[in-house]
Amino acid sequence: AAMMLTLLAAPAMADDMTVGFSQIGSESGWRAAETSVTKQEAQERGINLKFADAQQKQENQIKAVRSFIAQGVDAILIAPVVATGWEQVLEEAQDAEIPVVLLDRQIDASDELYLTAVTSDQVHEGNVAGNWLVETVGDEPCNVVELQGTTGSSPAINRKKGFEEAISGHDNIQIVRSQTGDFTRTKGKEVMESFLKAEDGGKDICALYAHNDDMAVGAIQAIKEAGLAPGKDILVVSIDAVPDIFQAMAAGEANATVELTPNMAGPAFDVLEAYLKDGTTPPKWIQTESKLYTQNDDPMKVYEEKKNLGY
Numbered sequence: 161a162a163m164m165l166t167l168l169a170a171p172a173m174a175d176d177m178t179v180g181f182s183q184i185g186s187e188s189g190w191r192a193a194e195t196s197v198t199k200q201e202a203q204e205r206g207i208n209l210k211f212a213d214a215q216q217k218q219e220n221q222i223k224a225v226r227s228f229i230a231q232g233v234d235a236i237l238i239a240p241v242v243a244t245g246w247e248q249v250l251e252e253a254q255d256a257e258i259p260v261v262l263l264d265r266q267i268d269a270s271d272e273l274y275l276t277a278v279t280s281d282q283v284h285e286g287n288v289a290g291n292w293l294v295e296t297v298g299d300e301p302c303n304v305v306e307l308q309g310t311t312g313s314s315p316a317i318n319r320k321k322g323f324e325e326a327i328s329g330h331d332n333i334q335i336v337r338s339q340t341g342d343f344t345r346t347k348g349k350e351v352m353e354s355f356l357k358a359e360d361g362g363k364d365i366c367a368l369y370a371h372n373d374d375m376a377v378g379a380i381q382a383i384k385e386a387g388l389a390p391g392k393d394i395l396v397v398s399i400d401a402v403p404d405i406f407q408a409m410a411a412g413e414a415n416a417t418v419e420l421t422p423n424m425a426g427p428a429f430d431v432l433e434a435y436l437k438d439g440t441t442p443p444k445w446i447q448t449e450s451k452l453y454t455q456n457d458d459p460m461k462v463y464e465e466k467k468n469l470g471y
């Protein structure tokens with residue numbers, strides 16, 4: 161009887177927690193992995209996840225958040241496509257007493273408007289990428305072309321800032337072209353084609369810095385079609401550490417990437433469960449790691465390990 165009573169008295173598990181997730185879209189392999197990992201983490205924890213894909217449009221994200229508020233969810237996850245324009249809808253969530261957690265990107269608003277943000281240090285990611293190039297080229301002149309992420313997004317702003325910090329003081333390294341490729345392979349290829357045309361076929365381009373691997377993979381295709389050897393004629397450094405960049409590295413077509421974990425939801429669910437169960441307030445920022453990988457790190461082995469992680 162005692163055993164039976166204990167079972168009956170078991171505390172309500174997370175299975176009664178309903179969380180709305182406003183996801184940006186699936187613009188990159190990394191983003192698709194974040195989505196699959198988030199769904200897996202929710203399932204393992206018995207969390208009821210309501211998923212909304214915004215096709216990279218902020219107005220769709222705002223609509224989704226309003227819908228989650230109307231449904232009375234217990235919490236809301238937002239990967240904010242751009243850094244501005246969030247105050248109004250976050251105030252509505254606050255008025256409804258629904259905690260909000262930001263995933264993988266920050267916003268330009270008071271941190272009173274969200275419970276916490278689970279992100280990497282994107283300025284540091286840019287530092288790591290820039291420092292790798294500085295150490296690789298030494299005093300040799302190096303004209304760099306830059307593929308920026310989505311205009312107005314915190315990673316695009318911060319990764320540019322961090323890279324420029326790292327190369328400042330090394331006048332031999334200059335960014336000669338910089339344009340957004342919107343974090344996608346297609347745009348990355350298109351913009352790299354325009355850089356090559358504008359730079360006399362690319363013979364004077366020493367390196368590409370791409371704010372994510374997907375744009376780098378698109379650009380690698382453009383460099384090859386222009387008759388140049390990516391990874392050799394034009395060094396390639398980017399961010400995310402998705403499986404395909406390790407295939408490119410193994411082929412000698414890419415040189416370095418800075419890892420970004422797709423599992424932002426695990427830490428987010430941990431702090432939400434603690435907050436909703438016993439009011440534990442988390443820090444306003446939960447930082448994920450950034451690790452440099454190069455061709456010296458057995459890229460095919462890393463590829464094999466990563467391709468089973470939800471990519």
Ligand code: GYE
Nearest residue numbers: 188190264265315343372
């Ligand atoms: O690097 C890119 C995705 O927000 C940091 O968004 C994230 C970035 C990531 O499109 O692949």
